[in-house]
Amino acid sequence: MGRRPIVLRLFIAVAVGLLGIAVAPVAMGAPTAAGQAYVALGDSYTASPLTGAPAGPPPGCLRSANNYPHLVAERTGAVLTDVSCSGARTRDFAAPQPVQGGANPPQYDALGPGTQLVTVGIGGNDIGFSEIVQACVSPTPFGTPCRDRYTQGPHDELSARIDDLGDRLDDVLDEVHRRAPDARVLLVGYPSVLPAQGPGCYPVVPYTPGDVEYLRGVLTHLNAEIADAAADGDATYVDAATPTVGHDVCALPGERWIEGLVPTAPAAPVHPNALGSAALSRAVLATLGVPAAA
Numbered sequence: 001m002g003r004r005p006i007v008l009r010l011f012i013a014v015a016v017g018l019l020g021i022a023v024a025p026v027a028m029g030a031p032t033a034a035g036q037a038y039v040a041l042g043d044s045y046t047a048s049p050l051t052g053a054p055a056g057p058p059p060g061c062l063r064s065a066n067n068y069p070h071l072v073a074e075r076t077g078a079v080l081t082d083v084s085c086s087g088a089r090t091r092d093f094a095a096p097q098p099v100q101g102g103a104n105p106p107q108y109d110a111l112g113p114g115t116q117l118v119t120v121g122i123g124g125n126d127i128g129f130s131e132i133v134q135a136c137v138s139p140t141p142f143g144t145p146c147r148d149r150y151t152q153g154p155h156d157e158l159s160a161r162i163d164d165l166g167d168r169l170d171d172v173l174d175e176v177h178r179r180a181p182d183a184r185v186l187l188v189g190y191p192s193v194l195p196a197q198g199p200g201c202y203p204v205v206p207y208t209p210g211d212v213e214y215l216r217g218v219l220t221h222l223n224a225e226i227a228d229a230a231a232d233g234d235a236t237y238v239d240a241a242t243p244t245v246g247h248d249v250c251a252l253p254g255e256r257w258i259e260g261l262v263p264t265a266p267a268a269p270v271h272p273n274a275l276g277s278a279a280l281s282r283a284v285l286a287t288l289g290v291p292a293a294a
Helices: 006-019 068-076 129-135 145-150 157-179 209-232 274-288
Strands: 037-042 079-082 097-099 102-104 117-121 184-188 236-238
Touching (some): 068 079, 117 157, 145 209, 157 184, 157 209, 184 209, 209 236, 236 274
Parallel strands (some): 037 117, 117 184
Antiparallel strands (some): 097 102
């Protein structure tokens, strides 16, 4: 592989540390009533690390006060309990998640019979997001080192991980409905991290053109699995990919809603910035049938 430039290696380490602290028209529903009890469960794409003021303990969750749950609550008047946490996997919904400064309690504990709205954003860490971010960096723009790493003949390791995730998401939704039987449940997909077409933007984002194509397929598969779980689990899928096309890691600053390995706006590497969090909130609001603010 060769030696990576020291600055790039430093930002990869930051990305891995933050990550691993450890798509079609949407269905419209009845607008959200002001004052309803809203619980947000999820990982760093929900928590939105480093984009705004910290929002509640423990500090290692890197939960921001301008993440999409907070923006949705502000727009709808819902009473929010946000227990999302960077690095969370599905297993952390049922058990404490150790992070810097303490442990995030089991996320399921925030649910109860009085919960009326739940958003769930989970799955990326289950398939090894931080590992993929690091392992797929290439010192040259040639070949498909990422795809080669994860595929052996007909077996695709990342595809298998996503297939396994489906059963876990089924279990998550079953438990959410058990604890909050009267809640409307939204399962939120992941945004368009990579360009919808084309070779990417090597070396700004150092993934080869062939691997950009491969990883684009991985993300599409992940969102399809999330959408299938929602359909099977009495939940509504929130398409975050379609409304974020063109605002991926290769977009210019100001148009970029997902930061690259070297962020140009406050955000964790390879995560939504404040514009991205606002876009995710609009996707959730549209799914709820709530007009975006003028």
